[in-house]
Amino acid sequence: MPDFVLPAQINPPSRLLMGPGPINADPRVLRAMASQLIGQYDPAMTGYMNETMALYRQVFETHNRWTLLIDGTSRAGIEAILVSTIRPGDRVLVPVFGRFGHLLGEIARRCRAEVHTIEVPWGEVFTPDRIEEAIKRVKPRLLLTVHGDTSTTLLQPLAELGEICRRHSVLFYTDATASLGGNTLKTDDWGIDAVSAGLQKCLGGPSGSAPITLSPQMEAAIRARKCVEAGIRTQDHQDGDDEMIYSNYFDLGMIMDYWGPERLNHHTEATSMLFAARECARIMLEEGMDNRIARHALHGKAMLAGIQGMGLETFGDLRHKMNNVLGVVIPPGINGEAVRQQLLDDFHIEIGTSFGPLQGKIWRIGTMGYNARKDCVLQTLAALEAVLNRHGLRTVQGEAMQSAWKVYDSVRSVTAPAKG
């Protein structure tokens, strides 16, 4: 091999991540990840796994037994649910209001589903009636929804969809990667059969672990396709009747057997990521889910007020904005990427760009997880205004900051992240 110069140790620059995620991890999560490893079947490890299941039942507001982690990024959680549930030829309905609806449709197509989509323009969401009408027409086996789509910053109302799905015998899945922990999501009350998430948004952790939850109905659909790996199969094991699913890694039947009392070996659990996911949930529940969501609402509102005070236009239907991310229209004559670059270079603050139909048209600014804080909001507004001024955009001095402060002054005490 040619001469090779060893790069230096990891030493990332200090950044304030105010984009659509990933955001800065809570330092407690990073410390949890630095814990030494233990064996897969060590009682301490299986104890942590069981505690993690119990913690995420609280986070998802569910009694679902099968509430566990998929070892991969948030789209690993999506794919595990879809590939384990969808049989080739199954009809699925996907309401698309941004990039991640397209992703659900694509993954379902790779599962050989018959995919039906309905679409609204980016910046809008669906009414329950519109979705029910499509369900009646398509008669899908599954409804695949995105809860919060960061590509448009919007939040699809889900509360009424479970009842509609029940009425039409449709299995109801939602991707809550971007919304969970910063926006209300009631798995059981809303009748959702499966939810997947990730750590890198409102949960305040790193990407790389995907918490999911499955209703008994969803479990039954998956168990019909149960398969036990040849190398560890015994006479007691029977396979399900349905066709073997297209993935071993994402075979939720096997993954349930690994997390369940049988502890049948599948993958080797990503221990450090489990430590991270467990600490994310502990921090959330210490704060309280309602308090946490209220905190996201408050700082999201302050960011919105500040941006409006700066005279900037926002993107999309604000009645359906996620608490944790805001689309800001790049003003005419301003080079959006140059502004982002200067924010990063001179302030070490990152805000998000956009893709698809919104590429070059909006910035996306996040206020989520560990960074849903007054100091982060005010620093970002001050820095953005200064950079915009430098790029020739005139603002009314003080208006942005005063508008944000007004939001904070309107609440008696600012909710801060829990300390524990």
Added chain:
Amino acid sequence: MPDFVLPAQINPPSRLLMGPGPINADPRVLRAMASQLIGQYDPAMTGYMNETMALYRQVFETHNRWTLLIDGTSRAGIEAILVSTIRPGDRVLVPVFGRFGHLLGEIARRCRAEVHTIEVPWGEVFTPDRIEEAIKRVKPRLLLTVHGDTSTTLLQPLAELGEICRRHSVLFYTDATASLGGNTLKTDDWGIDAVSAGLQKCLGGPSGSAPITLSPQMEAAIRARKCVEAGIRTQDHQDGDDEMIYSNYFDLGMIMDYWGPERLNHHTEATSMLFAARECARIMLEEGMDNRIARHALHGKAMLAGIQGMGLETFGDLRHKMNNVLGVVIPPGINGEAVRQQLLDDFHIEIGTSFGPLQGKIWRIGTMGYNARKDCVLQTLAALEAVLNRHGLRTVQGEAMQSAWKVYDSVRSVTAPAKG
């Protein structure tokens, strides 16, 4: 929700993990993981990604451009390669000498391959002739091999297979999860088209990231199936001719576009796991791959000598034993699980059990990564002998330890893990 008592912070018991993996992570790797996050497209992040590619080229001993990480455990790396390469109906040949050969066959079946297996009894490996004979008969598109199979502790010789595959126009894959970093593996010199690994064995890190490398031939096979996600597609993007692969998460065409200069968004890279993988590689290359493999050979030999000195039988063909794991036959009249339990309870030392045809018949003892050290070997031997004595097995006092020491005394200076 019912009253919920928050569990305490992560605080795992201190264990010495001397099983077949996971083993204790190098503390430097744990510290690297505790670094704060940065954005996906931060120049520091893309710089770390490029450095990680370069580091793993050295580890895999390859010039392959596409040397990168799959975000998941080691079987995520296996599945990414198989599902991205195998087209439905493709013939594949899998030489099975343990559990993980069965796993390769199963994953290939899920990819709708026509799977042909050849088998040897657990404890043996294949001669190149035996594999070539099968290749001539089956005429597969791919040969899927396991390099080191921890289920049997054996190492399949691969050096001659690349030339055989080239002669018969077969793509050659190996799963090096258990072997890489502790046993010689020369990707380019041996003509291997794709290799996958994991961090939790000889690399001394946690499970959750799978380094892989792909030859230009393998890349071409994958590119023929290229697909760009609908939500981020532009007019410049063309899809490949072959059928869309069964997975989005493991679509290596997309993953290459994310790691390559186009930086086309796919998943959100699991930053903390990338930090871990990068540090694992840095530690290995600081020590030097040859030194590291020699260290694994030395401590594996000392463990073997100690076990034989204790009067215990070993499992499998020792000429083909992996450096980093040893199968030990559970002596008649000894309850294997009770011994493991007492080692864990009273010494906090974990050794491995077995599954499949070896269940209840052998223990598996590892000497790998951070734990391929004199102190770990001697502590494990002393503890195991004491526990066996307590369970009624008589050994000749001092023989086990003296046998291990003799191995160490036979080398002038004991190779220790690099400090840096």
